[in-house]
Amino acid sequence: MTDAADLTARLIRCPSVTPEEGGALVLLEDMLRAAGFEVHRVDRGDTANLFARWGAKGARSIGFNGHTDVVPPGDLGSWTHPPFSGHVEDGTIWGRGATDMKSGVAAFVAAAIDFVTQTPPDGAVILTITGDEEGPSKDGTIAILDWMTEQDERMDVCIVGEPSNPSEMGEMMKIGRRGSATFRIKARGVQGHAAYPHRAKNPLHALTLYLNDLIAAPLDDGTDHFDPSGLQITSIDCGNPASNVIPETATAVVNIRFNDLHSGDSLTADLTRRACDISDQTGVALTVQADISGEAFLTQPGPFVDLVRDVVAGQTGRRPELSTSGGTSDARFVKDHCPVVEFGLVGRFMHQVDERVPVAQVGQLKDIYQRILERYFV
Template structure:
């Protein structure tokens, strides 16, 4: 058994730092060079709320350099990013990991049981913002990569791409790293994104794809006038409601081989009109579509534009559409890479994970254009919540899974 001290944040009234005893890893498994749970706690103490670096990438770069990794800061437009490689550039087998150290704001800090950037461990649980999403995942793959570095074969390399912009606009994070890698001739053969992937327990699920996401702003323009004289007006709300009614009357599809049905959600309708006796001139609706591989950005824009033209011809109310697609749908088909990770997870957890494409978007949507990519990480139960936390042993288990995947890949 080993002991080490946890230091609460300055100003925290939780008492003096306490030494907490932690059990060593199983005697049958040699300890890694870096304790992934301890590194998670250290990263949580770096207040890296998007777009602040907070010291997290500085900490990781120091550890990776000390382990013989070549590192580069790839900051762009004020966004902090880190690239690290062990092994030769252009190696025939280059395994990549991707993750982010930026976190969402903690909200009301008084609502937290322990300060959100304390990284305190209590009864085997690490508390703090980023404990789940996803400083623990970054810590796990960093520990596994450093441990693997000494055993890399001559034709093998490891690449870590870590961004500070996943929770933000995602314009200058992983995208910037991939742009830089292309310019430098750096290439990953395969990549794991360490985002939380399990709903309730380790081993349940791994993500082999994601739905696309597109936002629409639909503006209907009519003729303003007195509500008592509707024949002198063209009510944009009536036309817009009709338009949305057609859109939502039937599902977009019934799902595909790897995807559940696409979903369309109207999220706002607004005129800016607070008067009951005025027919407004304009009405605007916002909607989001999470779409599977039965659709593309272009096909959805065409579908909504054609419908707008039909309603416009019927009502005389004009429509304009603005679209913003943050990512298209993709899937990494089951094969050697997916099978390897799935087998390792099953062996380590006793559960064969479901292959899923559920959930929102992640930076895997960018990496899928670079190399085959999948997501496997911790249980995501407490993501973005007050009192975000993670069992320390779960982080160590994830590090062991990543290390076993690397063993299998390079064997």
């Protein structure tokens, strides 16, 4: 039997702060190859990635996706135990990545190894593990999926092992995610003396009109599986140290978390149209720069969603809520490849000082993943 908790502790001892590999993928590569997996390193740029498949290429398959990179630990003196010690005490594993998400990776790696060893399936089990989820996310799961396309590798369905439960195992699984877009708006007017506003064009006045227009009404009322989209103004700045000078330029940053009523393109078009209207009204030039980090998506409830949900209910006694809440994850890339859901541990301590996870919870997650594998290949 492969001990998922012990593997979690060993992975935590690999200091894999993005983009450093830290030995985590080397450890997993050796374990998976020894268990009969065909393993490939799919490194791109400064990012280390791993693809592993047990079973025939092209066979019916189920995949798991996760990451071994972690966020920086912060002030080392604030930790009860060193962040890369993998310290185990009183049934708890301590360290950076204990929750997000070396435990999830350890659970599905351990489940996959024991499953193919004990009951070899008529099909394939595929593991995709990246070192770039906490960073730019440009050369991680995207690179693996690009490589899979080139190599004609395919997952039929996939589970992302990100923490998905708010406080108790079995509360929630993710069947989609909101999209995320950041817009940088620049207003360019004419600088002048505050006492002679007729000789200037105040970009802050135009920008204020624009931002008020954005927040005057909700973007939507939500859908069956999504909450209403949310728009937040996160920055306004003109870099002006003088109180008696009308500045020439001003900028604002707006972040939108959007549901499946919108796309990055539709929001960009809408914000650009509004900017043109304000420019025409004020004579101040407004430009909009968009950065779309992920589109909204939904895996429709059906046999695969039901299978995962039923297994979680059977193992935890809780039938998980089907949710699209939270931020983004690499599921936003996997959804372009195959149907994807997310189920993992309780996320209470992720990214915190003294990040930690109960040993029993890691073992329970491994059992859930192994039972999903057994049910999938029935």
